[in-house]
Amino acid sequence: xxxxxxxxxxxxxxxxxxxxxxxxxxxxxxxxxxxxxxxxxxxxxxxxxxxxxxxxxxxxxxxxxxxxxxxxxxxxxxxxxxxxxxxxxxxxxxxxxxxxxxxxxxxxxxxxxxxxxxxxxxxxxxxxxxxxxxxxxxxxxxxxxxxxxxxxxxxxxxxxxxxxxxxxxxxxxxxxxxxxxxxxxxxxxxxxxxxxxxxxxxxxxxxx
Amino acid sequence: xxxxxxxxxxxxxxxxxxxxxxxxxxxxxxxxxxxxxxxxxxxxxxxxxxxxxxxxxxxxxxxxxxxxxxxxxxxxxxxxxxxxxxxxxxxxxxxxxxxxxxxxxxxxxxxxxxxxxxxxxxxxxxxxxxxxxxxxxxxxxxxxxxxxxxxxxxxxxxxxxxxxxxxxxxxxxxxxxxxxxxxxxxxxxxxxxxxxxxxxxxxxxxxxxxxxxxxxxxxxxxxx
Numbered sequence: 328x329x330x331x332x333x334x335x336x337x338x339x340x341x342x343x344x345x346x347x348x349x350x351x352x353x354x355x356x357x358x359x360x361x362x363x364x365x366x367x368x369x370x371x372x373x374x375x376x377x378x379x380x381x382x383x384x385x386x387x388x389x390x391x392x393x394x395x396x397x398x399x400x401x402x403x404x405x406x407x408x409x410x411x412x413x414x415x416x417x418x419x420x421x422x423x424x425x426x427x428x429x430x431x432x433x434x435x436x437x438x439x440x441x442x443x444x445x446x447x448x449x450x451x452x453x454x455x456x457x458x459x460x461x462x463x464x465x466x467x468x469x470x471x472x473x474x475x476x477x478x479x480x481x482x483x484x485x486x487x488x489x490x491x492x493x494x495x496x497x498x499x500x501x502x503x504x505x506x507x508x509x510x511x512x513x514x515x516x517x518x519x520x521x522x523x524x525x526x527x528x529x530x531x532x533x534x535x
Numbered sequence: 536x537x538x539x540x541x542x543x544x545x546x547x548x549x550x551x552x553x554x555x556x557x558x559x560x561x562x563x564x565x566x567x568x569x570x571x572x573x574x575x576x577x578x579x580x581x582x583x584x585x586x587x588x589x590x591x592x593x594x595x596x597x598x599x600x601x602x603x604x605x606x607x608x609x610x611x612x613x614x615x616x617x618x619x620x621x622x623x624x625x626x627x628x629x630x631x632x633x634x635x636x637x638x639x640x641x642x643x644x645x646x647x648x649x650x651x652x653x654x655x656x657x658x659x660x661x662x663x664x665x666x667x668x669x670x671x672x673x674x675x676x677x678x679x680x681x682x683x684x685x686x687x688x689x690x691x692x693x694x695x696x697x698x699x700x701x702x703x704x705x706x707x708x709x710x711x712x713x714x715x716x717x718x719x720x721x722x723x724x725x726x727x728x729x730x731x732x733x734x735x736x737x738x739x740x741x742x743x744x745x746x747x748x749x750x751x752x753x754x755x756x757x758x759x
Contacts, residue, residue, distance in 0.1 A: 391624070393758050409625065417620075
């Protein structure tokens with residue numbers, strides 16, 4: 328046991344770094360990718376592309392430490408935030424309270440929740456229980472959770488799925504602001520990312 | 536560390552009791568097992584008749600059986616929703632150990648299950664005609680035994696979290712594992728059975744000690 332308290336965050340972006348070294352992933356006895364290498368320094372955005380089933384989500388889970396790599400290793404400094412297809416918000420609580428739980432866990436104050444709600448354009452939904460949200464609203468709520476965490480490295484799985492045009496634009500601005508502040512973004516998406524110059528990482532290149 | 540532990544306990548308690556201004560309990564909260572427990576105590580005299588002596592002699596055993604069955608009801612809300620909605624992944628990303636999370640869940644589950652059941656036992660004892668000494672022994676036994684039942688519940692909820700229809704299987708798994716507690720708990724009320732309380736406390740302690748590790752390992756195995 329132990330390690331419950333390893334929440335301490337460096338100042339956002341100071342020396343954040345994440346790298347994959349010779350990474351290979353096997354799911355269901357199928358080798359998805361191998362010999363995958365990349366390195367991200369503070370301020371860089373990585374766009375993981377690939378068709379369905381090429382292992383985009385598995386790569387995200389590997390980087391988040393939720394899966395063990397079949398071979399290779401992930402090296403990183405800085406704190407992580409993950410947003411995948413699961414919302415991780417208490418659906419019968421209001422958005423503000425559901426985010427409040429993670430704010431408590433991550434040691435963020437109430438002002439940070441308000442700021443995050445403003446950033447994803449949901450202040451008027453703060454009192455609405457999460458279960459009533461539409462697909463796009465859920466995606467934005469998950470983004471708000473990432474914002475509240477104040478983490479250096481964002482792992483976003485299909486961040487633009489279900490978002491309308493205005494929300495995609497807002498997502499782009501938020502991602503750019505995070506990079507400009509010295510953060511790192513690794514996003515898996517089969518759509519173009521609303522970012523100016525992301526580094527492309529097509530998983531097809533690493534298929535066996 | 537203790538602060539985080541407290542936050543996790545508080546969250547599970549607000550799911551069970553719906554307090555903290557957050558509104559809404561999850562899947563029946565604390566009240567459902569209590570009502571079920573009282574319902575069993577209520578229908579038992581209908582089944583065996585109103586022989587006061589018989590009721591008093593068997594009443595404490597019925598209370599223990601009812602408590603055990605009531606412990607099955609909240610199994611499906613303990614772990615599975617948090618797995619399904621990605622909470623465990625989020626905690627893992629933040630580096631919390633699954634063992635601490637499970638210990639927090641056991642503590643919260645006990646608070647939402649043990650004390651309400653012990654309060655309801657006072658009513659059940661009245662329905663079944665238990666005398667004061669019997670009630671005292673049953674309450675002591677429940678105080679010693681419910682932490683073990685809570686630990687067992689969380690452990691089995693974690694083991695069945697990845698299965699469709701896991702709660703039905705969970706009930707089947709819980710009952711045989713809880714039999715020692717039932718024997719020592721119900722046995723302690725019989726004449727000369729006082730030492731049953733010590734064995735009950737020992738069984739409870741063993742469960743509380745191993746459950747966080749078993750449940751934590753179950754959650755990690757689910758990710759692979």
